[in-house]
Amino acid sequence: MAENGEFSFTSRARSTGRNGLPRIQTNNNNKETLVCHDDSATPIKAKTIDELHSLQKKRSTPSTPIKSPLATGTAADGSFAVISEEERQRQQLHASLASLTRERGPKVVKGDPATPRKVDGQPSTHSFHYTSTPTFDDNISDSALKFTHVLYNLSPAELYEQAVKYEKGSFITSSGALATLSGAKTGRSPRDKRVVKDETTERELWWGKGSPNIEMDEHTFLVNRERAVDYLNSLDKVFVNDQFLNWDPEHRIKVRIVSARAYHSLFMHNMCIRPTSEELEDFGTPDFTIYNAGQFPCNRYTHYMTSSTSIDINLARKEMVILGTQYAGEMKKGLFSLMHYLMPKRQILSLHSGCNMGKDGDVALFFGLSGTGKTTLSTDHNRYLIGDDEHCWSDNGVSNIEGGCYAKCIDLSREKEPDIWNAIKFGTVLENIVFDEHTREVDYLDKSVTVLIKVLNFTYYLESYHHAYWDFTAAENTRAAYPIEYIPNAKIPCVGPHPKNIILLACDAFGVLPPVSKLSLEQTMYHFISGYTALVAGTEEGVKEPRATFSACFGAAFIMLNPTKYAAMLAEKMQKHGATGWLVNTGWSGGSYGSGNRIKLAFTRRIIDAIHSGTLLEASYTKTPVFGLEIPTEIEGVPSEILDPENTWSDMKAYKDTLLKLGTLFKKNFEGFVNHKIGEDNKLTDEILAAGPLF
Numbered sequence: 001m002a003e004n005g006e007f008s009f010t011s012r013a014r015s016t017g018r019n020g021l022p023r024i025q026t027n028n029n030n031k032e033t034l035v036c037h038d039d040s041a042t043p044i045k046a047k048t049i050d051e052l053h054s055l056q057k058k059r060s061t062p063s064t065p066i067k068s069p070l071a072t073g074t075a076a077d078g079s080f081a082v083i084s085e086e087e088r089q090r091q092q093l094h095a096s097l098a099s100l101t102r103e104r105g106p107k108v109v110k111g112d113p114a115t116p117r118k119v120d121g122q123p124s125t126h127s128f129h130y131t132s133t134p135t136f137d138d139n140i141s142d143s144a145l146k147f148t149h150v151l152y153n154l155s156p157a158e159l160y161e162q163a164v165k166y167e168k169g170s171f172i173t174s175s176g177a178l179a180t181l182s183g184a185k186t187g188r189s190p191r192d193k194r195v196v197k198d199e200t201t202e203r204e205l206w207w208g209k210g211s212p213n214i215e216m217d218e219h220t221f222l223v224n225r226e227r228a229v230d231y232l233n234s235l236d237k238v239f240v241n242d243q244f245l246n247w248d249p250e251h252r253i254k255v256r257i258v259s260a261r262a263y264h265s266l267f268m269h270n271m272c273i274r275p276t277s278e279e280l281e282d283f284g285t286p287d288f289t290i291y292n293a294g295q296f297p298c299n300r301y302t303h304y305m306t307s308s309t310s311i312d313i314n315l316a317r318k319e320m321v322i323l324g325t326q327y328a329g330e331m332k333k334g335l336f337s338l339m340h341y342l343m344p345k346r347q348i349l350s351l352h353s354g355c356n357m358g359k360d361g362d363v364a365l366f367f368g369l370s371g372t373g374k375t376t377l378s379t380d381h382n383r384y385l386i387g388d389d390e391h392c393w394s395d396n397g398v399s400n401i402e403g404g405c406y407a408k409c410i411d412l413s414r415e416k417e418p419d420i421w422n423a424i425k426f427g428t429v430l431e432n433i434v435f436d437e438h439t440r441e442v443d444y445l446d447k448s449v450t451v452l453i454k455v456l457n458f459t460y461y462l463e464s465y466h467h468a469y470w471d472f473t474a475a476e477n478t479r480a481a482y483p484i485e486y487i488p489n490a491k492i493p494c495v496g497p498h499p500k501n502i503i504l505l506a507c508d509a510f511g512v513l514p515p516v517s518k519l520s521l522e523q524t525m526y527h528f529i530s531g532y533t534a535l536v537a538g539t540e541e542g543v544k545e546p547r548a549t550f551s552a553c554f555g556a557a558f559i560m561l562n563p564t565k566y567a568a569m570l571a572e573k574m575q576k577h578g579a580t581g582w583l584v585n586t587g588w589s590g591g592s593y594g595s596g597n598r599i600k601l602a603f604t605r606r607i608i609d610a611i612h613s614g615t616l617l618e619a620s621y622t623k624t625p626v627f628g629l630e631i632p633t634e635i636e637g638v639p640s641e642i643l644d645p646e647n648t649w650s651d652m653k654a655y656k657d658t659l660l661k662l663g664t665l666f667k668k669n670f671e672g673f674v675n676h677k678i679g680e681d682n683k684l685t686d687e688i689l690a691a692g693p694l695f
């Protein structure tokens, strides 16, 4: 017989029950009651499982004292009506989701349909309370009667749960990041980006050859908008994010993002500026709204539609519609296009650049096309990160447009990029990466998901001439999106003084541009307008060759006005603030792709260090043929022989041919700009022209 006081089989005589089975006794002293009694735990308040679960979640406390439930507002007829703050917000959301052609619907309800809210107490910032909570049955009704549940500004934890529960391909990785799939598109679709041409935009925007703005009319926009809104309303629930763009408080823009996926909502939560609870309560009407119905295609019978994807911007309506692509970068870069329109109107220059600041307040901008190193090089353990991709330069200095970073993570390593590596944790969205099914450890070398898409793009090629281009942005485009504060030395608020160094990044897969050259103002403008890079894309399996890309202002896909407008503003600002321009090749050395190698990241970092510290400005220089670039003879930590590409190629004829080939490509590209005036007179324009390759 056990005497340890925990439990024992007691003697038959004393404990046999009606069925003759011995009772279990936990306490020898408790002979009277003879019930199982666990007194090791403290008693809990809940009497039922449901009650217990209700204790698990504490209601968010409103950040400001609850406003009187009855606030005054003005009704449409001008009379004073009494509406609550809740009702005002509901009407706001309803307006965002309403059809423009149907009078009834949708019925907008805040909160998850799967977890109906209790009707009691005070309103919280995150849920509305209704006397009759809709059930799933309501959704079997027709479109005018069904409920659309709005999941409004959910937290990352809530979005994780939504993603893992309802979205195929969503998993938590070993470091806590949310792994997602963006579907068939793993990069942007620049040939499917359309802008409504109306009287104003016809006059103001850049149209025609070289412009990223493919025209569409207002009516077609509305057809696509309705398609997106109908799709969103057909769902049980949609996600709504209300957030900000631009850390400059004077020029902050309020954006609303309506989307169907938790992935999209979390992505934008990370990428836009997150409002405080107070700011959210006073958010009001957004300045711009995105309708992301990316899972749903556009209709090829609709005028202007050349594929099943369309990303449509209507500046007059302050709206953007996404159909047929779930690549989240479309939203971020779509808003960037908007800023490229709004900011120059206010004499503020919008820039496709990374930005960081030294301990002494020296600011550097990093311009470059996708994959040239803006994110990698602006993330620098010895400097404050202002932002990795989109900035504004105003009379006050620089400000980041975004609240997060979007890093490429192909071949990412902890050793080479520790800050980005460590940012991939809970809250971070990881797109299209591959992980171990059991340990959930990510294999950053694995390109399987994005490689598969190369084949898909080839299918598009057969389907339509419009897609007869190589999609550079999609290949090997695995990505991580994280809030900027995940980088330990982020500068919050993300603003800084006027830049001292303007670094133009080019990934020259031809291997003929020097690792670094110091530029005159005219050369800076020439290379800024050219916007050169050459990446490598596999055309057929096993055959890879560099291809030159020229993208005005290092971001032609996003600019709205003629490139000369931005160029003139940059020249004026650089002159006024005495900034120095640099051209840094983060691409190949010792030969083109195939024979040479990509310049080691460690060497590029030493080059950038020397720019920041000012030592490179003091170095001695020689001039290169063809491009006329000033190259330093020595940089600490970098082998001197690689500073002049001529020294690194073994085949001198091949080097000279390649150099001339690239020079010719530059000249040809610039022909498109020779007739445009930059700045007040023709003097600067002529000087910029003369700053290009001469041979």
Ligand SMILES: Nc1ncnc2c1ncn2[C@@H]1O[C@H](COP(=O)(O)OP(=O)(O)O)[C@@H](O)[C@H]1O
Binding pocket: 368, 369, 370, 371, 372, 373, 374, 375, 376, 377, 388, 406, 407, 408, 409, 410, 586, 587, 598, 599, 600, 601, 602, 604
């Ligand atoms: N010398 C180098 N300089 C910069 N990046 C390099 C270099 N060598 C390799 N890389 C890789 O190139 C990629 C640059 O991408 P990223 O910084 O995201 O570009 P961007 O932000 O301009 O699109 C990263 O994956 C980085 O690791």
Ligand SMILES: C=C(OP(=O)(O)O)C(=O)O
Binding pocket: 187, 188, 329, 333, 369, 370, 371, 374, 375, 389, 406, 473
């Ligand atoms: C998000 C993008 O930006 P980048 O590659 O310049 O970082 C993109 O081009 O899709």
Ligand SMILES: [Ca+2]
Binding pocket: 374, 375, 388, 389, 406, 407, 408
């Ligand atoms: Ca980037």
Ligand SMILES: [Mn+2]
Binding pocket: 370, 374, 388, 389
């Ligand atoms: Mn970018």
